[in-house]
Amino acid sequence: xxxxxxxxxxxxxxxxxxxxxxxxxxxxxxxxxxxxxxxxxxxxxxxxxxxxxxxxxxxxxxxxxxxxxxxxxxxxxxxxxxxxxxxxxxxxxxxxxxxxxxxxxxxxxxxxxxxxxxxxxxxxxxxxxxxxxxxxxxxxxxxxxxxxxxxxxxxxxxxxxxxxxxxxxxxxxxxxxxxxxxxxxxxxxxxxxxxxxxxxxxxxxxxxxxxxxxxxxxxx
Numbered sequence: 001x002x003x004x005x006x007x008x009x010x011x012x013x014x015x016x017x018x019x020x021x022x023x024x025x026x027x028x029x030x031x032x033x034x035x036x037x038x039x040x041x042x043x044x045x046x047x048x049x050x051x052x053x054x055x056x057x058x059x060x061x062x063x064x065x066x067x068x069x070x071x072x073x074x075x076x077x078x079x080x081x082x083x084x085x086x087x088x089x090x091x092x093x094x095x096x097x098x099x100x101x102x103x104x105x106x107x108x109x110x111x112x113x114x115x116x117x118x119x120x121x122x123x124x125x126x127x128x129x130x131x132x133x134x135x136x137x138x139x140x141x142x143x144x145x146x147x148x149x150x151x152x153x154x155x156x157x158x159x160x161x162x163x164x165x166x167x168x169x170x171x172x173x174x175x176x177x178x179x180x181x182x183x184x185x186x187x188x189x190x191x192x193x194x195x196x197x198x199x200x201x202x203x204x205x206x207x208x209x210x211x212x213x214x215x216x217x218x219x220x
Contacts, residue, residue, distance in 0.1 A: 022151075048073055074116065080100065
């Protein structure tokens with residue numbers, strides 16, 4: 001899943017980015033409101049961590065703009081502003097959650113997982129046939145056999161498991177599993193899918209649909 005961190009405190013951004021990448025997420029960063037607005041317009045994100053006090057604008061306006069555009073991206077406001085009226089305004093402007101600084105990183109991760117679970121029926125465990133992913137523990141198994149995956153292999157499998165039976169293009173995987181620094185003209189998606197198939201050790205679980213993308217069999 002691909003996240004956007006909108007925050008002007010560089011030390012906090014660095015800490016969040018490292019922690020979120022270790023948790024298996026692709027992470028883009030914006031340090032001010034104009035660059036955040038541009039990235040939200042150009043890229044597809046699954047979730048945004050949004051500060052309120054930003055150079056060149058504020059988080060309330062960004063949230064309002066995102067909602068007016070029809071974007072269904074999940075938004076967590078992460079801010080030092082702890083007054084009740086700020087919390088109420090944030091949720092009224094369209095935020096899905098509101099977290100006050102300082103916060104414990106495990107709590108932030110839990111809130112991220114909880115919002116992203118809305119796409120999968122509210123459970124932290126995804127099962128497609130004999131494949132099983134526990135997103136809270138980042139554990140993957142096939143028929144009871146534990147799989148050791150790289151972060152990108154995990155991200156690709158996780159995304160395919162949210163859309164079993166559907167064809168997912170390489171471009172869509174690149175948008176949701178890689179960050180903005182990924183080169184769209186490389187074969188990184190094909191290589192990652194190939195490595196993932198070898199680790200699954202079972203033919204046909206991930207099918208290639210020529211000229212369209214990849215499909216995880218629903219009876220995997």
